[in-house]
Amino acid sequence: MRVSFFITCLGDIFYANAGKSAVELLERLGCEVDFPPTQTCCGQPAYNSGYHKETLEVAKHMVEVFEHADYVVGISGSCVYMIHEYVHLFEDGSNWQKRAKALKRKTYELTQFIVDVLGIEDVGASYHGTATYHTSCHMTRLLGVKEAPFRLLENVKGLRLIDLPNRNDCCGFGGTFSVKMASISEQMVDEKVQHIEETEADLLLGADGSCLMNIGGRITRQGKPIEVKHIAEILNSRGEE
Amino acid sequence: MPMHIGEKDFRKRVSKGISDDYMRGAVRSAQERLQNRRAAAAEELGDWEEWRTLGQQIRSHTIEHLDYYLHQLSDKVAELGGHVFFAETGEEANEYIKQVIQKKNAKKIAKSKSMVTEEISMNAALEEIGCEVIETDLGEYILQIDDHDPPSHIVAPALHKNKEQIRDVFKERLNYKKTEHPEELALFAREKLREEFLAADVGITGCNFAVAESGSFALVTNEGNARMVTALPNTQITVMGMERIVPGWEELDIVVSLLTRAAVGQKLTSYITALTGPKQAEEADGPEEFHLVIVDNGRSKILGTEFQEALHCIRCAACINVCPVYRHVGGHAYGSIYPGPIGAVLSPLLSDYDEYKELPYASSLCGACTEVCPVKIPLHEQLIMHRRKIVEDEKKSTLAERVAMRGFEQIVHSANLYRTATKMAPFLTTPFAKNNRITKGPGPLRNWTDIRDLPQPANERFRDWFKKRNKQGGAI
């Protein structure tokens, strides 16, 4: 199966390891992975801030970048959802909208792709440790991927997964919200970190770099001994601590 | 701007909210209870999504034909002997209500809970002509006693107060002598208000739903105050926001069921009272005279726009009860009697962006509101639409943001520029980094790093790794 990998801008700049793990994982599961090098950002920062004309240009670019792909697999539920949203940016019935629809149909978030398309729930990973998993809002509520990450994590040998209390609560990232409404965002991320601490897990996992950057940044600022990793890193691990 | 409450400056209101530990404790536990109850009530049905679909269909059909249904409603009410006044503004509504009251020479007004009368500042208008207006909903009563403290929630207006604060208010103002137990506080209010109900000349109610085909009005309550207000005084005035209407009783069933479940997790509240016209000749209790005031007050501006769905709202507050922003800042921070996600959508529409330009941004767009809305209003998407209007039509975004977004567009839709920019990131940020973390960012990064660390961009981007790996022979 041929997969075109969508790294997302945060992944490219900050979380290269998550990307590497995802690529290795997909290959291990029998996919042939290519990386269209002209890909950029999904445009969500502009879209959510109300700059829709600007987003439209970004969307056109991304539609072109991935047009050749059989499948597009991204490592952020939020960015994948943004690609699905392109359909609404274009005029109804336009050629661009048709192309955006085609892109939507073949674009998946990593865990969603593994479970729903490859039909695999046990990726043969093993990792010794105690973790809790942050469900990001856009991935669960908007993209509708609720179960896939849990199915996969439950089958990781040696991993003890602890339920995160109030897991449906937002971490307070919200794109520009995190800087525009910094004081409110701070309260939200503090609450999230508190819930994570309550689990006494050593490791926080997530499938969205943006949430992890927010929560992780607050965790290190407060000097808490909790490690933060992208789910791909655990699914690709083969027994190392 | 009668809808407006509290301090003018948004940031001051937010800091005030965040630093109010009492309020935050009260809101947190209330949200938790209400969320659980709502979720249980929805789950119990087994087909909640179907109910929501039906609710959405009913609301959107009704609003699309609002003129027709209001026409039918008013015909029916008049046929039954009621008087209908259409008010384009709050002032017009208040003028009419004052006239009715003056004609009756009435002094004491008992009022059951109504957000629209808050919105048009009806109480103040009536007090100006020497009337005493008594709020009879327990929450509203508490606020009224406490120097007209504004409501912070559309269903539970005194949510921001804890029981100790309420005890102290009763003690100070009403010479209350008992404890802070809610049972004792409520019993005290029952006794106080009983006298008022019996003495009131005029009863004023809001309206949960009007039924066009029969000219009926449904009031959804738990305390029984709306029943008192409509059984005892000789004159009844019902004030409704013009969108609070359904075609027939079949539809009333659905919206009421959605409302009680979504608002408080009850199958039905203690009292759903459906009133049709003044009392009949052979009845003893009930009003002899009935007036209906239908209020626009900015609502028609919303019709025909991308925000029309906001008028589908049935005021259940489910969105408020799940909103994390509301949990931390409280209702008063919104500066509007309509707080939370629906308040952030509605307030700028009913008023304007000058007054409420920050509200559409007071959301992380987490979508919890959209997920629970019983009539499927896409609340978080409406907030994005507001942002778009602020940027494109109102041109009210900051210059810095416009420049940044313009730059963003240039960079991300050109593969080359994007590659250069991401390549530069580690070099530009190195001077600020320590242990691969940036703790004091330059310029716009400051707002981020004031609160959290930023990882130092890696020297080797993902794309560099992928390219190198392919050169070396690809997959392992």
Add this chain to the structure above:
Amino acid sequence: MKGSIMNRDRFLTNIRTKIGGLTASQPVEKPVWTVSPQKKVLKDYTPDQLVEVLEEQCQHIHTDFFRTSSNSLEKTLDEVLNHYGAKSVIYSNDERFVSYQLNPYFESSLSTGREIYRWNEKDKETSISFAEKADVGLTFSDMTLAESGTIVLFNKKGQGRSVSLLPRDYIAIVPKSTIVPRMTQATSYVQEMVDNGEDIASCINFITGPSNSADIEMKLVVGVHGPIRAAYIIVDDK
């Protein structure tokens, strides 16, 4: 037309223009809704099953539940009134108190020192002032909703609104045949009357247990402005 309508044309024309309708309103056909989940609730339940649902729901709505036969109704009612310490009772002016033969009981109660008053729609003042001080308000249920535990009262003529509202406690006698699955059946009944151009009661009350409030810290307080306690007596039909 007995009433009046003010400012309507300008108001509705504005709405019509905004919505995008150009001509004066044509009659609107209500669409057929694509789903009807309300009709599936407790569908095909037998009367006895509905009674069970009602009994279970009463626990959630802080309402005492009693079941009796029409022959024992008098006895059960007496027990419940004693249980509630009812020294004064007001009941609605409803035929069914006669057909269920409760009048002799009311008369005999008077001799035991219990004050009993029948709502008199021709004497508002006495009726309300009695109701306001009464320990118990007593009515028959017109329709009873099993799902929510709701008594539906069509308040008209002798069925004063205040009987179920002002007294300290409220007792509803529920003939088993009045029990239906949910609100849907009650609203359909009213809808039918509306469609046939019949008058509906000026006040239709859906009463679900005693009054309550959660306005203080979202903690439930039972008994606010309306009755503080409520009881339903289910009775097999005459």
